[in-house]
Every structure is written in C-alpha cells, then in structure tokens.
Amino acid sequence: MDIEKEKNDWSDEELEAAVEGYLKMLAIEKSDQKLNKAHENRLLREGVLMNRSRVSIEYRMRNISTVLHDLCLPYIVGYLPAKHLGAGVTQRVRAAMIAKGAFDPDDYAPTANDQTLNTKVQKLEQREFIGIPRGIDKPQRLNGTISTFFRDPLVKTWVLKEANGVCEGCGQDAPFKQANGSHFLELHHVKHLADLGSDRPSNAVALCPNCHRRCHYSSDRDEFTASLYTKVKRLKPE
Ligand SMILES: [Zn+2]
Ligand SMILES: [Zn+2]
Incomplete structure (x- = not known):
C-alpha cells in the first residue's frame, strides 16, 4: 500500500480520532499498565478510522510521536518518531493535537x-x-x-x-x-x-x-x- 500517497486524504476528523487514540495509549503506557497496541488499533478501525488500514494508522501514530518528540514531550516508545514528515502533514497533525489538548502551542x-x-x-x-x-x-x-x-x-x-x-x-x-x-x-x-x-x-x-x-x-x-x-x-x- 502506498502510505505516502494516502497521507493527504485523512480528514480532520480522522486525524483527531488518531490523536485521541494515541493520547489514550500514552496514558496507559504512563500508568505502567500493559499497552496492547494491536487492540487499540483495532478499536480505532471499528470507529472513525474504519477506512484505514492497521499499517496506515500505525504510521499516523508515528507522525504524532514526531510532533511530541520535537517538543521534547514524552511519546509512546513503540511508535518511533517518523522521519521525513512533510511540512503540510506535520502542520495538520499538530493542529489535530492542539484541538485535542495534547499541548498548548503558546x-x-x-x-x-x-x-x-x-x-x-x-x-x-x-x-x-x-x-x-x-x-x-x-x-x-x-x-x-x-x-x-x-x-x-x-x-x-x-x-x-x-x-x-x-x-x-x-x-x-x-x-x-x-x-x-x-x-x-x-x-x-x-x-x-x-x-x-x-x-x-x-x-x-x-x-x-x-x-x-x-x-x-x-x-x-x-x-x-x-x-x-x-x-x-x-x-x-x-
Ligand atoms: Zn550573553
Ligand atoms: Zn560563573
């Protein structure tokens, strides 16, 4: 599957759902509970992200890690920050994160x-x-x-x-x-x-x-x- 090509097709709603899923997983990881990424990925695909593949959701999670990494904020260890993020994608992922209260850009x-x-x-x-x-x-x-x-x-x-x-x-x-x-x-x-x-x-x-x-x-x-x-x-x- 061509992830690069698919990137721009994500709607704001989808990006925000991905961010929400990510923040939930981060909270699980922080609380020292066992994080089952595959399970959370499946839950997302049963909801707003029904048209996305497991792999493409994982890639999106790595985009989110990149934004957190760039702000020196904790990120999910299992989702290594993705390199080579286009500026446009970064901006959109960032905006979705701000909308979900992940950080205060100010x-x-x-x-x-x-x-x-x-x-x-x-x-x-x-x-x-x-x-x-x-x-x-x-x-x-x-x-x-x-x-x-x-x-x-x-x-x-x-x-x-x-x-x-x-x-x-x-x-x-x-x-x-x-x-x-x-x-x-x-x-x-x-x-x-x-x-x-x-x-x-x-x-x-x-x-x-x-x-x-x-x-x-x-x-x-x-x-x-x-x-x-x-x-x-x-x-x-x-
Ligand atoms: Zn000086
Ligand atoms: Zn001195």
Missing part, C-alpha cells in the same frame, strides 16, 4: 521578550522533558531592533535543567534562588545572536551573572569564551 512559541521567555521557561520547567530540543538555526530579529531576537523557550529550559543550578563557566553554584525556587542563572549564546549565532543547545550556556558579564565585557573575554568550548562538551563552534 508555551513553545519563540518570543523576543525576556519576561515572556522566563514565564514560559518557568512553566516548561515543571513538566517532564525528553531528549534535547533542536532550537533555532537562525533566530529572527525583532522588527526595528539590532540585538533583540525571538528565542526558543525549550532551549533555555533545557540548558538551565542541564546546568542544574551550577554555572557552566566557573562551576560555582548559582548566586541565589528566584521567587519560584529555581536557581538563578542567565542564558548566554556563545556565538552571539547578533553575530548570527544559533539559538541551539550547542551554542547556549547557563552562566552566573559574573561569568556572563565576563563573556561580554572582560579583557579576557575571547580566552574565557574559548574555555567554554572545552568545559561544556555539547558546545560546537559556529
């Missing part, structure tokens, strides 16, 4: 506002985090500014989690905790965004305010910046 929208970014990060910090966010290769500049960029809340959340309250520049504990109890560290882009650096985990570090200022203003900023690449293994020079 939490993940890049923002150029520091305060909004921090609010998003504080919310994302509360949830389970799977994998490493992809981030943004070429962050967009806020119109009319030279140094304000739209940044990915997932990247900041992940880097802060990774640092776990310890400055990645000097190895010291964060200087204080914030009102919500999380450690205060700042996100620094090793190749600055203004120099067309990416907003990706491989270009971002969590620093204490001293180390952060040191990167921007000190006489040894180039040496200090170079030392970050040695200290933080995930960093890649851009």
